[in-house]
Amino acid sequence: MHWIIRLGKSEQRSYTSLNPKEIIVKQQLDYLDLLKSVSLFSDLKKAELLPVAQAAIEKCFHAGEFLIRQDEPAEYLFVVGSGNIKLTQLSSGGDQFLLCYVTSGEMFGSIAILQNAAYPVSAEALTYCQVLLLPGSVIRHLMSEIPQLAMGVIRHLAGRVQSLQRQLQELSAERVEQRVARALTRLASQVGLRTEQGILINVALSRQDLAEMTGTTLYTVSRILSGWEKRALIDAGRERVVIKKPHGIVAIAEDLPAPRSK
Amino acid sequence: MHWIIRLGKSEQRSYTSLNPKEIIVKQQLDYLDLLKSVSLFSDLKKAELLPVAQAAIEKCFHAGEFLIRQDEPAEYLFVVGSGNIKLTQLSSGGDQFLLCYVTSGEMFGSIAILQNAAYPVSAEALTYCQVLLLPGSVIRHLMSEIPQLAMGVIRHLAGRVQSLQRQLQELSAERVEQRVARALTRLASQVGLRTEQGILINVALSRQDLAEMTGTTLYTVSRILSGWEKRALIDAGRERVVIKKPHGIVAIAEDLPAPRSK
DNA sequence: CGAAACATTGAACCTATTCAACGCCCGTGG
DNA sequence: CCACGGGCGTTGAATAGGTTCAATGTTTCG
Secondary structure, eight states: OOOEEEOOSOOOOOSSOOOOTTOOOEEEOOHHHHHHHSTTTTTSOHHHHHHHHHHOEEEEEOTTOEEEOTTSBOOEEEEEEESOEEEEEEOTTSOEEEEEEEOTTOEEOHHHHHHTOBOSSEEEESSOEEEEEEEHHHHHHHHHHOHHHHHHHHHHHHHHHHHHHHHHHHHHHSOHHHHHHHHHHHHHHHHEEEOSSSEEEOSOOOHHHHHHHHTSOHHHHHHHHHHHHHTTSEEEETTEEEESOHHHHHHHHTTOOOOOOO | OOOEEEOOSOOOOOSSOOOOTTOOOEEEOOHHHHHHHSTTTTTSOHHHHHHHHHHOEEEEEOTTOEEEOTTSBOOEEEEEEESOEEEEEEOTTSOEEEEEEEOTTOEEOHHHHHHTOBOSSEEEESSOEEEEEEEHHHHHHHHHHOHHHHHHHHHHHHHHHHHHHHHHHHHHHSOHHHHHHHHHHHHHHHHEEEOSSSEEEOSOOOHHHHHHHHTSOHHHHHHHHHHHHHTTSEEEETTEEEESOHHHHHHHHTTOOOOOOO
């Protein structure tokens, strides 16, 4: 992966300043390489990806900007080159739900462009982001020509269905503490960063965010995190969580008896 | 649709005997016609469907039998010719969740055979059922040859993702009464039967079932249904629900102020 | 008729929500 | 530099909404 990296003024990131709106790391994107790093396209030959790369539009977003808004007509598939994005869904009742975080090498918007419908979610940039917009028409056309790509999409969707079914199950059967623990372990595996103190969840993560992921309130999340901090399972701060004892959190997620010791 | 229908001893079905285990209506299945009635295959030419029909295995199940069990290796895609089936998922914690009902002209097992993995659900026959088993290998092979079929699968999966996301949202944001109302309206549109008294949910539907669909307990469901019956919104019986005032139930589902009148 | 499966209801209990008050941190502007 | 305000986080107290358990009733079927 030979991206030419042009750094902004401040390269170093300390763990305490997690939401560095001012740090803008602009990378010269190699479209083909980026596309190939997305699992959907990884099986394709470069020649096959060429029309996609040519049709791709590069775009940048600042922290806080919305890449897409729910109910807008879907035009593009988004591939993330750098930065963190969160996908949220607003219900008719006005409650927001945080579906997932998307980071570099991942994509979103696939469902909407496949149905040629409206985006079912909003996407908000949490940091400075570079993304590629792939026109839905190009993707749809390519799928009808390259069965391999269609199979990739199917695998992607099938995986999503599975994970949603699991989440549904959890939400209906488990208590809040368990669900929060699960959300944390999921986040750890997705955007976790090993440090000496433990696993740092490497996105700005407020109590409110965790509440929206687990279907509870920010108050309850706050209480739960406080409890865990007293038990030295985690180290929580402003929009920041470090998991000090992963096995302890997993134990809570799986509803096992609390593990003895360390 | 020219199926030759060979009736069992008792053709008539009264609305009070809803779970007629003894009534076995055996139909001579025309595989091609049945397959074409499934939305996935409806766009295909009969010639294209021939290999599928030839590889299909017809099988019958009695009420209470399991067509598939969770975690078994997935071999077949199931197409339902007649009868009602319910899909359930068991969590590691031992809680059961009722995902959906499947009736004639619908299919299930698609996700599992696409990933060549294990079934993520169990399927239980609620009535006598006739189904076609389509080997996963045949489907997978066909998909790589007929892009149209792959697109159909994709549409099917995309729809499923959408509906699961909506359900997740509901489960996390709405109160039990709302969720039960939603489940009922969903059931009404799927397996509802217009009668003089109202819309009959045309499957055996216990309080336990409703509880497993909405993530609550059978006690709470019982209380809610009792309440609605007192308000003359529904007519509830043993494994039987008739919606007498659909608009009233919808109002509860949508959290509107209770409608005056009627 | 009796057993089994399904349904109802009351009472105690508990989890999580709600509301309100307050603390803390950070950036901004006087 | 300090004061102020805004956003985020914490915590207590009251409360609501569901759960749990147990007792009892009802329907169906063999």
